[in-house]
Amino acid sequence: MAIEPAQTTHDEPEHTLPDDGGNGDGERTEYAGVLRFYHLAKHHEWQVRDMPWGDIPPIPETTKGSPQRKARRKDVWRSVITQQYQADALAVEMAGQLLSLAPHHEAKLYYSTMVQDESRHTEAWLKLIGEVGGTAERDPYLDKMAKYVLEADTLEEKVFLMQVFYERLIIPRFRLIARSSRGTILEDLCNRLTIDDGIHHGAGMAYERVLLQSASKKVKSKLIQAANLMLPTFVDHALWRPKERAWIGSAMRSRDIARLRAELDDGVRLASSLGLDVSEVELPFH
Numbered sequence: 001m002a003i004e005p006a007q008t009t010h011d012e013p014e015h016t017l018p019d020d021g022g023n024g025d026g027e028r029t030e031y032a033g034v035l036r037f038y039h040l041a042k043h044h045e046w047q048v049r050d051m052p053w054g055d056i057p058p059i060p061e062t063t064k065g066s067p068q069r070k071a072r073r074k075d076v077w078r079s080v081i082t083q084q085y086q087a088d089a090l091a092v093e094m095a096g097q098l099l100s101l102a103p104h105h106e107a108k109l110y111y112s113t114m115v116q117d118e119s120r121h122t123e124a125w126l127k128l129i130g131e132v133g134g135t136a137e138r139d140p141y142l143d144k145m146a147k148y149v150l151e152a153d154t155l156e157e158k159v160f161l162m163q164v165f166y167e168r169l170i171i172p173r174f175r176l177i178a179r180s181s182r183g184t185i186l187e188d189l190c191n192r193l194t195i196d197d198g199i200h201h202g203a204g205m206a207y208e209r210v211l212l213q214s215a216s217k218k219v220k221s222k223l224i225q226a227a228n229l230m231l232p233t234f235v236d237h238a239l240w241r242p243k244e245r246a247w248i249g250s251a252m253r254s255r256d257i258a259r260l261r262a263e264l265d266d267g268v269r270l271a272s273s274l275g276l277d278v279s280e281v282e283l284p285f286h
Contacts, residue, residue, distance in 0.1 A: 041113035059181060060073075060186075077132060078132050078135070079245050082129065083142070086138055086143075090143070091162075095115045104210070124192075128189065136242055142237055145230060148226065160208055160226070161230060163208070164201070168266070171194055224271075227271070227281055228282050235260060
């Protein structure tokens with residue numbers, strides 16, 4: 001049963017952005033990209049009660065095979081859900097920090113929707129956890145990555161690490177989990193989160209461009225330093241498997257490493273597209 005992340009694609013999120021509308025901010029055209037993602041987030045807003053609870057199974061059926069095999073399959077799905085719940089619970093803290101620190105009106109509008117998104121995601125994961133029998137083992141590397149973001153010195157670092165980097169890399173994981181759980185609440189939720197996190201990433205790219213226009217060389221250098229600090233932990237996170245999925249990780253380690261190379265190369269290209277000097281980025285596999 002394939003439930004591991006697919007290779008990162010390089011396509012931008014497939015959304016049609018609505019018109020900006022009036023924002024009452026005169027000629028602040030440099031923030032138009034950020035404001036467009038605010039409108040897009042409002043357009044795609046949904047509620048946990050909108051999901052088909054009770055109409056379809058929470059996870060793929062585990063009725064075939066021996067009791068031990070059924071329990072093992074359920075534990076695999078519980079571990080997948082637990083890791084995503086952990087990530088979104090941490091994301092609530094990070095989004096709240098971005099809302100508090102962002103000095104620009106348009107960015108604060110956007111981050112107000114991002115806080116709501118991450119809170120809604122956490123609520124949905126908690127409800128789904130209740131449907132499948134509780135949480136599984138926690139990923140220690142996710143906690144370390146969140147600590148890097150929360151303790152980063154500058155707003156530019158926080159936006160880059162969370163939205164430009166991590167939000168981009170989580171999207172293929174949601175797509176693969178959805179493909180592996182057809183006809184379930186888990187698929188429905190992952191499809192919703194694919195859209196939401198695509199918007200989060202797009203908004204982060206738009207806002208980071210604004211922030212870097214006036215950023216000093218020192219601030220830009222700190223972005224590279226922050227990336228180099230977090231990359232080894234990201235690799236540990238990507239290769240880590242709880243005991244419920246350890247057998248899957250062993251069987252797919254070569255593929256995981258190849259996928260990681262592609263993801264990290266993609267991250268370097270994203271940083272370069274923002275005008276950052278990525279010559280000092282130290283890729284763990286290179």
